[in-house]
Amino acid sequence: MTHHEDLHAWTLTPEEAVALQRRLAPRVIRHGKPDAVTCIAGVDIGFEDGGETTRAAVVVLDWPSLTLRQSVVHREPTRMPYIPGLLSFREIPAALAAFARLESCPDLVMVDGQGIAHPRRLGVASHLGLWLDLPTIGVAKKVLCGRHGEVPATRGEWAPLTDRRRAEAPADIETDAEGRVVIGAMLRSRVNVKPVIVSPGHRLDQATALEWAIACLGKTKLPEPTRLADRLASWKG
Template identity: 40%
Template structure:
């Protein structure tokens, strides 16, 4: 039961692991499909995602907002509400939030060139954070932007916005970067998810930093989901 036969899973998009061991196996298998090369030619559309919990209903609300890039003007908004089927376990976030994100994404009539997710990309214990997971399953470029570190080590960075410090794996590989998006404010953790390299991911996130710590697409999605939460409480 060490290695999983991914091909044998009917709907990997909504598959719920029966154990942590199985979840680990799925991540190790899907990790092989991650690409760290830019697959896009230019970026004219970008989207941000965020989720909230409807505790009473035991459901998750996911909101995705599509923006024109680099203007960052809103073009569309979609959302999904899904039953909570997997708990929050550090390192296995995608199994909890993935289904809701994928369903909402499917409702977008126009797809973005890049999707920014809350959480890590390859800066993960097994190199397969939620940004990688969503990117591989949807086969689209994704970037992971976390507010906290999950994995890796780094040196302190300057206070000037735009400054960053590489995130290193235990083996010494650069797996992401800690980016200062705002003065005198804690940095964010940026790492490639799929079909994009670190330099590009950093450029995009830096470009999306508009006066706040969290990049605009994510910040807007955050507000959107907060409203949805009230509406569906």
């Protein structure tokens, strides 16, 4: 896999990064379904040397067996600090380098982090989806923005995550009874465990993102793709 734009654009000030997000967000497609899914990738980033080295892990699983087909780990110097809302600028360069080493292109990508459940509707999953031009889903462990009611206790059940701010894109996303924008779902992936936040990244809608997240659930909190990527990125296994 290759990419047409170079990485110079990643040397940005926070203000420039925000401006870039505002420009890119309307390009994010949040409807439809990925076609003919044969394999699903999982992505996660870890850090070493007290944060000086960034470690990107990508795993590719066959669907529907969820069997591991390939895994890649890429290391490079960290070039940006962590700033809430600007996570993609810190993690995506390494993720792209890891993707470049994949033998086959996945049909769907699951990312550790938010999709459109982001202040400017451009979380790391959405942003990565634009670069890869692939359907992506964000699976996060904590909320960045938005509110939600009580989450059902049953595995597979969920509660909508909503926000007052409307998206920049003209083709808008779902709203609830109060006209709030639905930006994701608090999914109970496991009983007695804190829910995960599932939000569409790029090229699919909320319902589809949820369907795939649930379809990829194994016995643990995280869906298999991100669970395995997490394991690799954190050196555990």
